Amino acid sequence: MGIALVTGASAGLGLEFAWQLATARHDVVLVARDEGRLTRLAGQLEAAAGIHAEVLAADLTDRADVERVAERLRSDERPVGLLVNxxxxxxxxxxxxxxxxxxxxxxxxxxxxxxxxxHAAAGAMVRRERGAILNVGSVAGLIASGTYSAHKAWVRVFTEALAVELKGTGVTATVVAPGFTRTEFHERGRIDTAHYPAIGWLDAEDVVAAALADVRRGVVLSTPSLRYKAASALLRLAPRSAVRTFGGYRRALLDEALEAPAPDA
Structure with missing residues (x-):
């Protein structure tokens, strides 16, 4: 894979991606908003794994910052061989x-x-006739639960379409669709997970390991764990009315969370 660029690298799955790629002897480009946190991480990765870690602080909701990251992906100097969105x-x-x-x-x-x-990564990788793009989706993309589900559904279909377009170029596209994963994601989003079933939780280490293994094999749709493979299959086969009913259950949990008093009330 050569050099890997990871967005959201300062926490959660992104942090785990950075560590696993570094320990597999890949140089990394770390992208997130918090430059101080990225710099500390870069130092830890270099000391522990003996690789080179590049820091690229960027707010990926800002189009000018996104373009700076895109320019790094287009560069032929120390080219990026794996993009992890x-x-x-x-x-x-x-x-x-x-x-x-x-x-x-x-x-x-x-x-x-x-x-x-x-777009930036694929253009450069196709020119070099090698590379991989890994987009992080979610099982939520198969249900109807707010705009997050809609965004992740787009990521899944987009990645599948990209994989079709890239066939035969030496470049692959993979979307990983984990379920509930133990990271900082829910805490940072102030999402109450108290009602989520314990059996549904995955470890970030296992999710990332499965995703990277699937990238190496050129798999397009990566679903970590047998339980979520089964759940995803059921969601694809179920009538959409049943899927919407499940989304209504998720909405009820959100209603309860939003109506609960603040911790310091």
């Missing part, structure tokens, strides 16, 4: 009553930025 956020709100500006930021981050960086 991991950055994302959770919106703990309903669409109709929620903040539209927050919805815009989420759409920019999880849809347009994925498209823009994939």
């Amino acid at each position: 991991n950055a994302g956020l959770g919106l703990n709100q309903h669409f109709v009553s929620g903040d539209l500006a927050a919805e815009d930021r989420a759409l920019e981050l999880m849809v347009r930025t994925v498209m823009a960086l994939s």
